Amino acid sequence: xxxxxxxxxxxxxxxxxxxxxxxxxxxxxxxxxxxxxxxxxxxxxxxxxxxxxxxxxxxxxxxxxxxxxxxxxxxxxxxxxxxxxxxxxxxxxxxxxxxxxxxxxxxxxxxxxxxxxxxxxxxxxxxxxxxx
Numbered sequence: 001x002x003x004x005x006x007x008x009x010x011x012x013x014x015x016x017x018x019x020x021x022x023x024x025x026x027x028x029x030x031x032x033x034x035x036x037x038x039x040x041x042x043x044x045x046x047x048x049x050x051x052x053x054x055x056x057x058x059x060x061x062x063x064x065x066x067x068x069x070x071x072x073x074x075x076x077x078x079x080x081x082x083x084x085x086x087x088x089x090x091x092x093x094x095x096x097x098x099x100x101x102x103x104x105x106x107x108x109x110x111x112x113x114x115x116x117x118x119x120x121x122x123x124x125x126x127x128x129x130x131x132x
Contacts, residue, residue: 010114010115011114012118014119016119021118025095025098032067032088032090032093034089035087035121035122035123037083039082039083040081042082043111052073057106059071062103094120
C-alpha cells in the first residue's frame with residue numbers, strides 16, 4: 001500500500017515497519033474509537049510559533065469533521081519533538097479528515113524537513129491500572 005502523503009514538505013516515517021500508516025487507516029471494517037499518535041520533529045532553525053499556527057489551522061479544519069473527538073499537542077522537555085494525540089471515532093473518519101484538500105494545503109506550509117511518525121492505536125484495559 002502506498003504511503004500516505006500529506007504534504008510535500010513533510011517526510012513520513014513508520015513507527016512500526018511491519019504495518020504502514022496507510023494500512024492502519026484502511027483497515028476494514030473500521031475500528032474505533034482510535035487514537036492518532038504522531039511524533040513530530042521540526043527542523044532546527046524553524047519558526048516554532050509559525051509551526052504552532054499551522055498546527056492550529058489544521059486542527060480548526062479537522063475538528064469540524066465527522067468522527068473527530070479531541071486532540072492534544074505535547075512538547076518534549078528538551079523541545080526537540082512534539083506528539084499529537086488525537087482521538088477519532090474510527091480509523092475511517094480519520095482517513096477522510098486527512099484526505100481533505102484544505103487540510104493538505106495548510107500542511108504544505110510546514111517547514112521543509114518536518115518529519116511525521118504517525119500511528120493509529122486503540123486504548124486497552126489493564127486491570128488495576130487503566131480502563132479501555
